[in-house]
Amino acid sequence: MLVVMKSHATPEQIQAVCDYIEQLGFRPHPLPGAQRTAIGITGNQGEVDRGNLDELSGVAEVIRISKAYKLASRDVKEEDTIVRFPGTDASIGGRNLAIVAGPCSIENREQAFAIAEQVAASGAQFFRGGAYKPRTSPYAFQGLGVEGLKIMAEIRDKFGLRIITEALDNESLEHVAEWADVIQIGARNMQNFSLLKRAGKLRKPVLLKRGLSATLEEFLMSAEYIMSEGNYEVILCERGVRTFADHTRNTLDLSIIPAVQRLSHLPILVDPSHGTGRRDSVLPMARAAIAVGADGVLVEVHHQPEKALSDGPQSIYPDQFARMMDEIDQIATVVGRKLPRGIQIEAPAV
Ligand code: PEP
Ligand code: MN
Numbered sequence: 376m377l378v379v380m381k382s383h384a385t386p387e388q389i390q391a392v393c394d395y396i397e398q399l400g401f402r403p404h405p406l407p408g409a410q411r412t413a414i415g416i417t418g419n420q421g422e423v424d425r426g427n428l429d430e431l432s433g434v435a436e437v438i439r440i441s442k443a444y445k446l447a448s449r450d451v452k453e454e455d456t457i458v459r460f461p462g463t464d465a466s467i468g469g470r471n472l473a474i475v476a477g478p479c480s481i482e483n484r485e486q487a488f489a490i491a492e493q494v495a496a497s498g499a500q501f502f503r504g505g506a507y508k509p510r511t512s513p514y515a516f517q518g519l520g521v522e523g524l525k526i527m528a529e530i531r532d533k534f535g536l537r538i539i540t541e542a543l544d545n546e547s548l549e550h551v552a553e554w555a556d557v558i559q560i561g562a563r564n565m566q567n568f569s570l571l572k573r574a575g576k577l578r579k580p581v582l583l584k585r586g587l588s589a590t591l592e593e594f595l596m597s598a599e600y601i602m603s604e605g606n607y608e609v610i611l612c613e614r615g616v617r618t619f620a621d622h623t624r625n626t627l628d629l630s631i632i633p634a635v636q637r638l639s640h641l642p643i644l645v646d647p648s649h650g651t652g653r654r655d656s657v658l659p660m661a662r663a664a665i666a667v668g669a670d671g672v673l674v675e676v677h678h679q680p681e682k683a684l685s686d687g688p689q690s691i692y693p694d695q696f697a698r699m700m701d702e703i704d705q706i707a708t709v710v711g712r713k714l715p716r717g718i719q720i721e722a723p724a725v
Contacts, residue, residue: 376423377451378414381435388433389414399426406452406607411435415446417603442638444595446602447609452640458580458608460537460556464719465500467580467610468642472707472714473671475539475644476696477503479686480516481523487530489678493693495534497700498716502527502536503673507543507551508685509563516684520547524554531556535718539582539673545573557582562614562649565589565597575604582673584612584646587625591634598641611635611643612673615650624652624689627660632667648675648689657691661699665706674699 378392389412393403396416401423404415416423428437442448457469467473476494481487481504491502506523508516519526527538541559542548548570551558557580564570565586574581581601585594598609613632615625627650635643645664647657661672677683677690691699704714 376416376419376425377438377440377445378416378428379435379438380412380414380433382411384412384433384435388431392428392431392434395426395428395431399424402603404446404602404605404607406446408452409454413451415440415451417445443592444599444639446607447595447598447639447641449638449640454640456607456609456640456642458610458642462721462723463500463535463537464715465537467644468670470711470713472665472703472712473501473642473644474499474700474703474714475501475503475671475673476676478505478677478683479648479675479690480505480508480684481519481526482516482684483519484526484529486678487523487526488533490676490693491530491534491536493678494676494696495536495717497693497697498714499696499700500537500715500718501539501557502530502534503539503559503675505541505685507541507547509541509543509561510685521550521554524550528554535720537718542570542574545570548573548577552577552579556580557610560584562586566593568600571597571600572604575601575606577606579606580608580610581606582610582612582644584614585616585628585631587617589616591631591638594631595635595639598639609641610670611639611641612646613643613650613669614646614673623650623656625650627651627664629660629663629667629669632664632669636668642670644671644673645669646673648673648686648691652689654680654689654691654695657689658695658699658702662702662706665703665712666710668710672699672703 396403647660
């Protein structure tokens with residue numbers, strides 16, 4: 376159920392509607408839009424008993440949402456969600472493209488700094504790197520943990536880059552939430568519902584990667600888990616799914632981009648690194664991702680991929696990343712987008 380407020384509804388009227396929804400035993404989710412505020416209602420297992428909602432002052436209409444996902448749906452919020460990073464000009468969603476680049480894993484300080492310096496020089500605004508790694512083998516490098524997070528925080532201080540890194544479980548979530556700007560929930564955890572709910576209780580953006588065999592509806596339902604707890608800053612990421620094709624590590628499903636944009640207001644990025652698993656495919660698929668309308672790309676970059684402790688074969692070299700930025704820049708203008716180069720940090724108020 377959705378309560379659409381009149382365009383001139385006052386904050387007091389919005390609050391009164393939220394209070395009334397709580398009295399009915401449900402949870403209100405006020406979602407301000409450009410024209411008007413909509414208030415999503417969750418917490419019901421069946422039909423909401425709408426009581427006198429229609430008659431409260433400031434209410435324009437009360438609508439039933441038939442989709443399984445509510446808060447993630449465009450029915451609830453027409454305009455695109457833009458996730459902003461206070462104190463900077465960086466954003467994810469909206470006209471500006473977001474480029475996330477960095478190694479698969481943070482291996483040591485020198486490695487992370489060498490890569491960060493180069494991706495920052497090419498104009499990336501976001502730095503990625505795993506401190507907690509979901510590896511297929513328990514004997515493979517598992518990440519540096521908190522030490523890796525601290526290295527990334529130093530990188531933010533030095534280069535201004537905003538930090539995106541994965542939380543694997545409830546324990547790492549606490550650490551990641553403390554140090555990072557965006558919490559990544561990986562493909563293997565897309566349906567780890569307790570982790571999604573915990574991330575939903577935080578007030579920090581979450582980058583949710585599509586599961587290896589997730590349908591579009593399952594993907595959006597996982598976003599809904601996070602949003603249902605009150606965290607509305609969810610960024611989706613297509614990273615390829617399992618198919619019979621064996622020429623790539625996964626099959627990058629770019630056709631999900633327009634489908635997501637039709638159904639949801641949430642931003643969506645594309646990860647051509649995990650999506651293809653091959654260095655020579657990353658650039659072409661990154662170009663295609665921007666052409667199809669993605670809000671940005673997430674790519675693995677390594678200055679010495681042959682020595683990388685994880686995902687070397689799919690990591691591009693810094694000079695390839697520089698070329699990718701130039702190519703994306705050109706495609707951006709064709710599709711009505713803009714590629715910001717570098718991140719502007721506001722001086723702290725004195
Ligand atoms: C990653 O981004 O490092 C990662 C492990 O991705 P995914 O969850 O998509 O495999
Ligand atoms: Mn990786």
